[in-house]
Amino acid sequence: MSMVLLIAAGLAGLGGCLALALSQHRHWQAAMRSSSLPPRWARRLGWSLIAASLGLLIMRDGASFAMLFWPLLIGAGALVTAGLLSWKPTLLSPLSKWCTGRR
């Protein structure tokens, strides 16, 4: 159970960073290779996922550990996001398409 919570928190943190990055014009356009505008709710989704990862970590270890773990985990998510965007932003286009398809 604790492993599941850890993985879920990691995925939520990474997903949150990806959504926040895609909510910005330059990254959205690089990922989609188009001049369309990022959906408005991407930013809200990003913050919600980042908050969710904090919630999962508090559930797993309590607030005392989560206060240390969460900022570092989000930092790792931001690093992976920046790495993906700089290396192959189009890898993110299926994600973006999936997002817009649901709109």
Place this chain on the structure above:
Amino acid sequence: MTRISAEFRHAMHWAHSWLGVVLGIIMFAVFWMGTLTIFAPEIDQWMIPETRIVHQERDISYDRLLAELPPEARASAYINFVVPTERHPAIGFFYQGADGTFHDSALDPATGQPLEMTDSLAASGFFYPFHLSLMIEWQNLGNWIVGLAALAMLILLVSGLFIHRKIIAEFFVFRPHRKARRATLDLHNLSSLIGLPFYFLMPLSGLLIFAFLYLPWGIGEAFDGDMDAAYAEMSGDYAAPERSGRPAPLASVDAMKREAEALWSAEEGVPVKTNLVRVLNHGDETAVVYFRNTFPEDRVVLSEYVAVFDGASGRLIRNFSLPPLGEASAWIQGAHFVQFGHWPLRWLYFFGGLGGCVMIATGMLFWLRSRESKLANTSLGYRVVEALTIGGVSGIVLATAAFLVANRLLPSDAALAGIDRAGLEVRVFWLMWLGTFLHAAVLRERAWGQQCWAIAVSGMAAVILNAATTPHHIIAALSGGHWAVAITDIVLIAGAGLALWAGLRLAQNAEPRSSDLKALPAE
């Protein structure tokens, strides 16, 4: 958002550049050694192979260990046992000899016999003190320099936030293929932002841990300036009375240990074990037995349970637990000491520490890159900063690798000009570090690549030497449950690979760099 005036930004920029350039190397050294200290017990096992013991829960009888004390320790004023744990599988054993000198050794947890150990300061004896004092002991000068660097780091983090014009818009931006100067700044910004809360917490908590040294007056005021009394009141430290000279047998230490642990567990609601068993004035009627629990496994907040017993009667004479007021500072201290049993968090700390190293290194590199274009790169000041940056970044990493290689190469009876084996290992570190500064001063930019190659070669050499000089090569370590050794080897290989890659990249860039230089002023 309120606009930040150009003047204010300029002032912040000035503070950021100069604090960074003056204290950058110290900050890098402290961050680097702190990062290694996160895994100090594991590196200790790698460097002192006799302590590579697979931990088992055992009921160790301290009565028996005390009965079998070496003769010179029997009348010691200070005997200290460190209870073995998974990360420290041997029983730590310290005592003060009759002449006042301290003897530090380890006992086999299975037999209680002293371990014949490789003479090395290893990580706990070198990386850790380096992290907090740069090994400068005179008048606590080292602590003060590190404290100054910690304070500077807090100022640098705040001023950096003001200088950065597009924090939000460029949060996730990294452009490695742009010009070197731009890519360096991107990496500096990215590595700073992703670890920002961690980089704040580390110098802040470090300063707090040493508040006693840095700001003693306020604390001492409540105790009429008696710092020892203040310290004893806050930590539960206990000073033994003078030896009376009348011998008396010691009551059962094991029974006292059970009583102390039962007391603490009742207070805490979960089992609490002692980390330390300390006997003061052994063999005397004034003997005192002291137990302490400081590092709980399951939470960040340090605990500070101390129980002191009268040695002759076995009666509890002092039961100390941390006052609740200390809870917040105990969390901050616990966050810095990283002694809790949370492995994913420990690894994130390690990568956070490396991220801090990247932040400091790219900051110094950017200082150089923004000045080379102004054709100031022949000035003495520029060349000094350049040599200090190269030696301070790749140099200290290389010196660390050389320290590990020396640990595996020096024969067990090595001694030179009155310096023992452990001292020689440390000399290798300092000489290698000094050498990297000279190398950088002479070869300038080319030194980066060459030092990267040297790091890759020494990192791999350390792994090969471990396989050659101990029975625990990676495969054997993994299958034998020696995780500490296996992981140290794997991290060494990964580090060597990274250094190799960096060396290759630098060699590729060496050619076009000269034309790059000419193109830069147009940027």
